[in-house]
Amino acid sequence: MEEAAQYSLVEDGAGHSRLVLSGQLTLAAIGPFERALQTLSGPVAAVDLSDVDDIDTVGAWVVLQFARAHDAEITGASEAAQRLLGAVRGIEASSDIGPDRLPVWERVPVALGEKVYAGRSGLYGVVGFFGQILIGVGSLIRHPTRFPFKALVHQMELVGVTALPIIGLMSFLIGIVIAQQGSVQLEQFGAEALTVNLVGRITLRELGVLMTAIMVAGRSGSAFAAQLGTMKLTEEIDAMRTIGISPIEVLVIPRIVAATLMMVLLGFYASVVAIVGGAVVGDLTLGIPFWTFLDRIHDVVPTHDLWVGLIKAPVFGLIVGLAGCYNGLQVRGNSEEVGRRTTMAVVSAIFAVIVLDAFFAVFFTEVGWG
């Protein structure tokens, strides 16, 4: 084990004291030693380094700061120590390494102002993003051969096909829960046969599409934001622009179109799987045979319930895709921003989907599709 740093005070008779240091004046041994030095008071005229075995820049720094504070002279430094002292001598002591922070009474209004300003430029950004997409769609319509079919198919696979197992499982369980919990309540009126109506209508109209949209926002909306955000950081998107490839056309539009199309299919699929889940519960606990349950669905669910679901699905898909791509392209600076924007993409997509769902519920009832 190396010998730790030590010090002793030597009086030279004339009222001057000399601080004699010995041992290891290195980073590994300096911690307790430096704390002890801090408590040392009284005038010290000189710091003697002649007994020091080993010194590094940290040791030199500590000695130098001590000597400055006590206006002491440094003696007995070896050639190496002198070199190290020389290297750190010109540097002013300060422990200010954090980011610049304003006092709290300035920070709060500044943060508020920045939020307002960001809100305004965010609004411009969203409008601008819509504009870019419209231009992109327009130019793809004029040059249909440029349409990125491969990217679209790839995204459709990622958004749709690979989501089938998890969305199927989720919907199946939701169907089971609705049928089972609903039947418990309906039994009190002796109306457990209405479980079929409950499961059929609520999954086709509301839950199938809503839950699917939330799942797609979590799976694919976040992936869009993270992918595009990382591409932004690594300057891939700038590289595309310089080659004359529009990132909107090759990255954003396939993702948004894939999310929109696949939401329709996934929403319908989720509703069907949920009904099957309900039918399983009906068969096992309500005494309604499986196939009878499905036949009854046909009789009790009006066709417009299916349309309600199918009209909402692409709108939700569009929102998820837009939120993911927009937030991805807003990333700048560092990796933390990718995480922040990904969270924002998911949260804003789910929020918008739920608000719109409420609006749709009122709207469709008002137009007579109750």
Next chain:
Amino acid sequence: MSGHYHSPDEPPPIVVEGLANRFGDFVVHENLDLTVRRGEILGVVGGSGSGKSVLMRSIIGLQRPSAGRVEVLGRNITDIDPDSNIGVRCRWGVLFQGGALFSTLTVGENVEVALKQFYPDLDPVLRAEIARYKVILSGLPDSAVAKYPSELSGGMKKRAGLARALALDPELLFLDEPTAGLDPIGAAKFDRLTRELKETLGLTVFLITHDLDTLYEICDRVAVIAEKKIIAVGTIPELIATGHPWIEEYFNGPRGRAARASHERAKG
């Protein structure tokens, strides 16, 4: 780093024997030997894809070699599991090619990370002071200490990376293409800084580079990687004297000749 003014009879800080690295069928190194002497700046050159960075990663324990022995500061890197060689890890510093600064921390905080990790009992004020003077020692202005890496230019990022590599007062410094992407003035300054730090702090430097000026100006010896091993180590005149065709082409090509001419002019 005084610690690093050692007597010549101490064992060399890096000894690589019979190193082999294979990725599947792809052989990067086969039977590679290299010894780095204490207190020297060893330049490592080789064509793109010849395995310079893989060699460095093997030495610092980021890449477990397929065969061979790597001894750093007297400890065998290949045998010990990654968490137990802490004692060696705090005695070297690494500057990665892109800087690899932590983007969510300021430059000063980047330097502080290693100090916090290895010496948690250090007084926080002293720790911050140390971080700050290391940044300034690496040739950055005061104002850069509290900046985030995204606010720095390429050359400043390299210096900030160097400051982080120097955080623990290491004996050994690994530099992966420190001057790549710098303008000639910035590159020359960085070379001078490396040399100065090496002399003041008594460092041993393992330096991967493509920069012929760096090789001529600051390297004590140069190791050449080709054909999956180190084909020659020595001063540049010694290397040229080996007559190996790759070395010949490297140092006697138009760029090599220009670098030598400017080096000779500078010496007068």
